[in-house]
Amino acid sequence: MNTVAGITIERTPLGKPLYAHIDLRKHADMIPILENKGAEVKKKPINWSETMKRSFTQAKNGEWEKGDINNFWGK
16 A cells, blocks of 8 residues: 555555545545535534534624733733
8 A cells, every 4th residue: 555645545456556545634625526526525513512602692792802912911
């Protein structure tokens, strides 16, 4: 087996390429190519915690204030 930059090629005993394993985290540019070939890529929904949902609601209601990088540790 040959491994180069997140792509592994498995070969038959005669040396012909049989399978290719692609690390899609390294090669995200391959996803559209696979989708064009008919591969179905399901996107996992994000499970937001209650704290994050509350933060989104507060942001929608305007209950946030812009931070100041120069005064990060205190008010």
